[in-house]
Amino acid sequence: MTTEHSTRVELLRSDDFAQYLLHDPKQIKQIVRTLVESRALITTYLPSGNQSFLTALLAVINNEEQVVFDASPDEAVNRRVAETEELICATQIEGIKIQFPLGGIQEVTYEGRDAFLAGRPERLLRLQRREFYRLITPVTHALTCIIPLLPGPDGEPRSIEARVLDISGGGLAVVVPPDDVEFTPGMEFDDCRITLPDFGPVAVRMRVRNLFRLTNRSGTEVLRAGCEFVDLPNSANNLIQRYIFKVERDRSARERGM
Template identity: 45%
Template sequence: MSQPEQDRAQGSEPDRIQPLPTEGLDKYLLHGPRQIRQLLQSLSDAHALVSVHLTPGRESFLSAIVSLADDESAVYLDACIDEGTNRRATQAGKLLCVTQLERIRIQFSLEAAALATLDGRTALRAPLPAQMLRLQRRESYRLHVPLSHEARCALPRPDGGPRLPVRIIDIGAGGIAFHLAPDALHVELGMELAGCLLTLPDVEPMVVALEVRNITTQPSRSGSDNLRVGCRFAALPRGADTAIQRYILRTERELNARERGGL
């Protein structure tokens, strides 16, 4: 049994990663065949788990890249343990694959997948993708939250009282930043804030854990000083990563449309 198969059998795999729309992310697309082969090989060497989504439809399964073909014209994926899913995968219009490597999101599509035998086991074989999305988390997802958006986070109090609401000023796939009055709540570098309630427009509120990574003092318009507190997400519930990314991409598209006079 391969390492990815052991991970799935032991139930240690991460939540399946949902695909993202690629509009506006052209600069993160790899098109060169050599780059694509190298990235696929890196995913194979790392035994990275891959969420495979059958399109059209909502069916998905966890897999891993086994290897590249000897002539490097195709890639082999672990087949699903369910034969029906494998059959539908070969009939799908395409397979949308999403994974991570060193905390970098990677997404690509495979077409014309077919069942094959590799080293005595069943695999899915498909031609190399024409392009791959390689998305650096911080540089692609930082967003200055518009004042018109009700993007807030409610922080837990040490005494167990009602959470303290703060306005989010900056959000990314890896964390958030917010303003905090110096005497409102004690925070320090490295502190973990568990049980924070994150609320974004058109997104169901979610409970997250934050780790304080930086604190700076900034003057406010009233003349008093505020703290700018930057935090990373120490823990997210299932599906939160995708929901946050979709909010950011949707907001970026809205802001770009306004700049072009489209809204």
């Protein structure tokens, strides 16, 4: 099973979001300063698993080339943070979704409290419109997408069931089944069906945008297909947005209760 962290890493590298990915140091520093000043809560994902913890950026130092962030109250989590090469951080500013990696991590003490030092993010994903925000589908409530295929040699209708990795109002990403099924950029699939927990089935038409490989916890590679919706009806978009809002609301409630 692909981890939420692994998917977030690949989202930062995917061309699905190339136009929203910032590389300019001045822009990134400005956003980092805002996160420090607002003490925004940041969900930080550790590699190799679904483990995460809440933190905040405490300061920017060394000509704004390094950031200090708060340690977790869980010492086991802090040990893992100190040993990892890169963390994936997700937060928001005034409804704008922000995602960025942190590397070069060192344990430090800042103003008398346990903290970590990391290099300033060199890239930062800023999603300014809700419909472009991709929800990483919860492991506990996995989504699947039924994709119709061309009839086989016997003329019988065929379809495949693909696991959904993430979803937005603009599209979704699925794990391409290991069967001998062709998935290439530009291919379109009509009458695909996604069943959204608590909201029911949604029929969509989608086009394959890109393909690349993810590595799951067991070390096995799977093929990820990033797809965009084609002529998505407003009724379907509303259901998807309601589903995303509910899952995010439930996730935030769980994190506040940590």
